Amino acid sequence: MSDPFELTDRPAIDPSLNDPSYDGASAHRAAYLETLNESQREAVETMDGPVLVLAGAGTGKTRVLTTRLGHILRQGRAAPGDLLAVTFTNKSAREMQRRVAAMLGTPVEGWWVGTFHALGARIVRRHAEAVGLKSNFTILDSDDQVRLLKQILNARDIDPKRFPARAFSTVIQRWKDRALTPEKVPQTDDALDGSAIGVYKEYQEHLKRINAADFGDLLMLCVTLFQAQPEILKSYQRRFRYILVDEYQDTNVAQYLWLRLLAQRHRNICCVGDDDQSIYSWRGAEVANILRFEQDFPGAKIVRLERNYRSGAHILGAASGLIANNEGRLGKTLWTDRTDAEKVRVRGVWDSQEEARWVCDEIEMRQTRAESLNSMAILVRTSAQTREFEERLITLGIAYQVIGGLRFYERQEIRDAVAYLRVIAQPRDDLAFQRIVNLPKRGLGQATMQTVHQDARARAVPLTTSIMELLSTDELKPRPRKTLNDLMTDFARWRRESQTRPPAELLDLVLAESGYLDMWKSDKAITAPGRVENLKELVLGLNEFETLTSFLEHVSLVMDNEDMKNVDKLSLMTLHGAKGLEFDTVFLPGWEDGLFPHQRALDETGVQGLEEERRLAYVGLTRARHSAYITFAASRQIFGKWQSSLPSRFIDELPLEHIERSRELGIAQGGADGNWKGRQHRTLDDTVFAPARNTVNGLEVGQRIFHQKFGYGQIRALDGEKLDINFEKAGAKKVMASFVEPT
């Protein structure tokens, strides 16, 4: 099979696509443009030059994008191989492929479609040497990244209590999102007591040593490659005659630079986005990318899509009223001619368990009315919220799937098995090696590994290289030396086998010979048999792949929850995970201040954070076609402790005419006035909504306070006479109410 990404052989367009007598999809052909509205059509048919489509939620932007792709092919303006379509999730990439195929009546092969990361990986792999890697480099996930950083910090004697590896990981990721190599990070941006740039530099060097790249590298290296090697850039510029980008509002600086470089020659770039749905600024996304589009591409055509086809009038009205509270929007006025009578239902309950019970009862009720579970979803703010719903759903026997939860490839036994394959494919992969060096237990403990680590570090070589050297000295004790020697012999043999055997067979062999499978077989834990099953499934799944490398790339970049078709299941996911999806009925639990909007967002980025949370709420609401439910609880368990909370300020912002309120008995008559700083009151009668509001010494949750010893902070929760306060300097602390004063 030829590599569709090969630059030299440009896949030709399927002649049948342009043949008028071919009627593989005559229905689609006749209809594909006629069914578009005027603005959609404009976005599809403007072929030459840059196009920016400002599309509101549910206005058919994916449809525009795919129709445009099909249209380009149908007109014979480009061959599939000349197209570059970029999305954020593999799911939407697959959806795009499916739709284009449906429209043309035949599958289209050989075009570049995928996520930024997957496409970046292709390019980096092709030119790996130019960025100091070998073409079989490993792609590290964030777990590996943190583990590697831990080692670096450990060697540098950085106190993990004060500066945990996670903090460094975040800082480095942010820099990579801005395409900043260690050399380019301004000194003034150095973080974590000025140690971050140094750590970043060492981290990058370490990655090269073990021949690995992390997610951020896939794009950053691509950008630096293009900047350093104009010839390479030119070849791609020539290649991509048409570029299409979905969810443009969520592109970060690295992605933006990448696109801008690639589009320079043909300038046929079409970006589709909605500033009101920008929810990834914490990952470096810049809404500003939309604003500067016209500057970067002078003469750009701007098309607005404002007609919403998805949601009922009340849902759209509620969402629009909510998002109107944000300032600095580009401003779109979504409209619909639907006249559904269903309002957004808002309900207050006592606690999170009651919330789960009520939501799941409602789901069950809808199910008995012949609504499919596939058409319903529960969208939560934090992944921890899914647990209570899961418990309830299991009790009721409702089938569900958690999207974005623990995936197949994230399970322990699968990661272990994959680690074996990684070491076989790439002996320099230290992180994979460390994972399995003593798994199953081989008697290689701390002492031995410490010796190896020190040697590897001193000579700046990967662990396996160091071990090969150490084996010929007497630095290691006889027992571990023999064990390591055997292990290295095993790996050498497996590596030889990998040349001739298909990957599935190889894994089967490795699992048996390493004793890893036996380890689980003899394990008495209840989870053990399941793990053995999973390993069998992995071997089976490997049959699809011809090479080890292609499988490993699939695991790290393409693999996501392959939801089983034809099974009716309720979806449970975070609001972020719901981007680009739609459901008939959507449940939005946990609308409480502190949870949604999330306290961290408010603390860290203030008004900006609040606005992003509001956009997230907007995204949530606009996922619904017919029905939307919002719930909030007066108290909720966090870390196993009950905490009281107040309804989200977003609830106050929903226009009354579009919502319908209800409450659990007894929750209502709090009678508090609900005035806290920065809170704007609209006409909503708060007494109906506010659960009995706890105050201690006149202090309440969310309030800013001052403490003699710890300084300024914000009250997170009340706990009897104690307050749980998040101090700006000192962090989270519990203090007596009598020691703080309001500011």
Add this chain to the structure above:
DNA sequence: ATGTACAAGATTTTT
């Protein structure tokens, strides 16, 4: 080298 017990800490959001 490995197993156990207890304490401390964690949770925004992700390709």
Add this chain to the structure above:
DNA sequence: TCTTGTACAT
């Protein structure tokens, strides 16, 4: 509540 890290015994 659940997971991870540390200290100490085996």
